[in-house]
Amino acid sequence: MKLNKxxxxxxxxxxxxxxxxxxxxxxEIKADFFEIIKILFSKDNQLLKSTIIDIRLPETLAAALTxxxxxxxxxxxxISMENPLASPYTLGISHGALLGVAFAILFFGLASKWIYxxxxxxxxxxxxxxxxxxxxxxxxxxxxxLAGVAISSLYGAINLFLQFLSSDLELSAIIxxxxxxxxxxxxxxLKILFICLILGLIYVEKKKYKIFSLELGEEVALxxxxxxxxxxxxxLILATFLVSIxxxxxxIIGFIGLIVPxxxxxxxxxxxxxxFILNILAGSILLILADIFSKTLLAPQILPxxxxxxxxxxxxxxxxxxxxxxxx
Amino acid sequence: MLVVRNLNYKNILRNIxxxxxxxxxxxxxxxxxxxxxxxxxxxxNIFRDYKGDIFILGKNLKKINKKEIPQLISYVPQKSFGNSxxxxxxxxxGRLASKGFSAITKKDFEVIEKILEELxxxxxxxxxxxxxxxxxxxxxxxxxxLAQNAKILLLDEPTNNLDIKNKILLFExxxxxxxxxxxxxxxxxxxxxxxxxxxxxxxKNGNIVKTSHKNFVKHEDIAELxxxxxxxxxxxxxxxxxxxxxxx
Numbered sequence: 001m002k003l004n005k006x007x008x009x010x011x012x013x014x015x016x017x018x019x020x021x022x023x024x025x026x027x028e029i030k031a032d033f034f035e036i037i038k039i040l041f042s043k044d045n046q047l048l049k050s051t052i053i054d055i056r057l058p059e060t061l062a063a064a065l066t067x068x069x070x071x072x073x074x075x076x077x078x079i080s081m082e083n084p085l086a087s088p089y090t091l092g093i094s095h096g097a098l099l100g101v102a103f104a105i106l107f108f109g110l111a112s113k114w115i116y117x118x119x120x121x122x123x124x125x126x127x128x129x130x131x132x133x134x135x136x137x138x139x140x141x142x143x144x145x146l147a148g149v150a151i152s153s154l155y156g157a158i159n160l161f162l163q164f165l166s167s168d169l170e171l172s173a174i175i176x177x178x179x180x181x182x183x184x185x186x187x188x189x190l191k192i193l194f195i196c197l198i199l200g201l202i203y204v205e206k207k208k209y210k211i212f213s214l215e216l217g218e219e220v221a222l223x224x225x226x227x228x229x230x231x232x233x234x235x236l237i238l239a240t241f242l243v244s245i246x247x248x249x250x251x252i253i254g255f256i257g258l259i260v261p262x263x264x265x266x267x268x269x270x271x272x273x274x275x276f277i278l279n280i281l282a283g284s285i286l287l288i289l290a291d292i293f294s295k296t297l298l299a300p301q302i303l304p305x306x307x308x309x310x311x312x313x314x315x316x317x318x319x320x321x322x323x324x325x326x327x328x
Numbered sequence: 329m330l331v332v333r334n335l336n337y338k339n340i341l342r343n344i345x346x347x348x349x350x351x352x353x354x355x356x357x358x359x360x361x362x363x364x365x366x367x368x369x370x371x372x373n374i375f376r377d378y379k380g381d382i383f384i385l386g387k388n389l390k391k392i393n394k395k396e397i398p399q400l401i402s403y404v405p406q407k408s409f410g411n412s413x414x415x416x417x418x419x420x421x422g423r424l425a426s427k428g429f430s431a432i433t434k435k436d437f438e439v440i441e442k443i444l445e446e447l448x449x450x451x452x453x454x455x456x457x458x459x460x461x462x463x464x465x466x467x468x469x470x471x472x473x474l475a476q477n478a479k480i481l482l483l484d485e486p487t488n489n490l491d492i493k494n495k496i497l498l499f500e501x502x503x504x505x506x507x508x509x510x511x512x513x514x515x516x517x518x519x520x521x522x523x524x525x526x527x528x529x530x531x532k533n534g535n536i537v538k539t540s541h542k543n544f545v546k547h548e549d550i551a552e553l554x555x556x557x558x559x560x561x562x563x564x565x566x567x568x569x570x571x572x573x574x575x576x
Contacts, residue, residue, distance in 0.1 A: 209421060209424040209425050209427055209431075210425060212413065212417075212421060212425075213421050213425035215411050215412075215413055215421075216408070216418065216421060216472070217405065217408050217409075219369070219372075219374045219403070219405050220403065220405060220408070220469075220472075221425070222372070222373055222374045223372040223373055223374055223397070223398075223401060223402065223403035223482075224397070224398045224421070224422070224425035224476075225373065225394040225395060225396070225397030225398050225425070226394070226425055227394060265412055269412070269414070269456075270411075270412040270413055270414075270456075271414070271417065272413070272417050272420070272421075
């Protein structure tokens with residue numbers, strides 16, 4: 001049992017490496033899989049090498065890291081809200097972050113560092129509204145998602161209003177942010193994402209038993225000495241922070257946080273020791289795959305990856321909705 | 329061991345005061361809405377905004393370090409639902425919820441193994457709890473609580489979903505455990521509780537109307553507790569318990 005899961009993790013790491021290399025070989029300048037490996041370690045063909053290292057590699061790694069981070073936040077949100085339909089996208093957290101980004105662009109300019117802070121504040125405002133609503137009246141799974149939809153459309157409307165106020169340059173930037181797009185990736189954003197992922201992973205590994213005790217129900221968790229409210233709030237703040245970082249770099253990439261935790265559970269089960277790490281690896285695989293499709297489906301056109309994940313994600317969401325309680 | 333002093337909770341519990349020793353099987357009896365579950369939840373650290381004091385081993389429950397709580401009290405709720413966690417992991421959480429990183433030791437597995445055998449649910453160990461029947465899940469919850477190795481075991485109508493055989497098995501197990509630890513259980517099945525419990529707390533409208541050792545419980549007291557004119561127990565259970573138990 002144990003050995004299997006460890007082998008599975010190694011296997012998924014290899015799939016990740018394989019997909020990263022495969023993704024590097026796709027683009028205007030063709031190169032097959034083995035050439036890529038050769039080029040990475042040699043000094044010939046400088047043009048292709050610099051294309052790969054400066055453009056394709058950051059984008060691919062961004063897909064891997066963003067997928068991992070979104071999957072981790074999705075898993076954390078689903079457990080903390082005890083809701084299989086919850087995810088950064090369905091609850092409107094991503095839209096909150098996007099609104100923050102639009103605010104920052106409009107008031108502080110395109111290159112402002114405020115984008116990151118505002119993305120977090122925007123995302124966090126959604127979570128706080130949901131949390132307060134839930135305090136006032138205990139929302140069931142569906143109502144919580146409906147509340148998320150309501151907040152998303154409110155924020156969408158404010159976002160449109162901001163676009164109405166903005167100049168052409170700002171407008172195009174804001175719209176660019178609404179489709180998730182990994183081509184903006186650079187080594188600075190990768191470093192930040194990597195650090196965030198590692199910090200997130202350390203947190204969930206340290207708290208995994210506490211986090212999973214929420215699965216036994218709030219009352220049992222309390223009787224086990226877990227400070228349920230504090231734990232939930234910290235989990236949600238962390239997930240919100242992680243999501244807002246990805247939104248502030250690449251815009252909204254929807255549904256990964258919803259699909260991956262379910263896929264992981266269906267394919268590999270929900271084992272405390274491996275659940276989060278498997279989510280991270282699966283999230284990475286799914287988003288690299290999406291990136292590959294976004295580059296090949298309409299080649300040489302590149303589809304924004306956010307559009308693709310939404311096309312994949314929306315049917316999954318409907319499926320989960322139809323399965324109702326059983327998908328818990 | 330357990331001292332409850334002037335416990336008040338909203339308008340549900342009023343001036344609850346009692347004291348219980350280190351071990352034994354205590355049954356809380358009372359009509360619906362008398363505050364039985366609320367009392368249990370106060371003792372289980374679930375309701376913390378009560379007035380008054382609860383002392384466990386001389387320590388005030390409100391001031392105890394959170395990490396110590398699972399070693400002092402364990403709680404089995406009345407209603408609960410399964411999920412995607414496997415049975416052995418659910419039980420493992422009883423031991424590990426208060427710990428960080430991978431703290432599983434060989435001893436944890438040994439303890440869980442023993443409990444699985446004792447409750448006769450070893451065959452369920454790798455099942456997801458959402459696929460269990462009500463009775464099976466109830467046993468898993470009890471197993472999780474037992475895995476905590478706590479000094480006090482609190483149960484809210486533990487026999488709710490159990491058939492007669494499993495009911496007897498559970499009561500026999502509780503009886504055995506009550507020699508070492510303190511068990512406090514809300515019970516509706518009066519005949520069973522009269523057969524197994526050592527002490528009784530009668531609760532009505534949020535007040536304790538009587539506490540009593542099993543030898544001093546009168547049928548009139550129980551009738552009065554439930555506003556009945558009289559209550560008659562035939563000796564069906566008493567005679568058949570022994571036979572049942574011998575046959576299991």
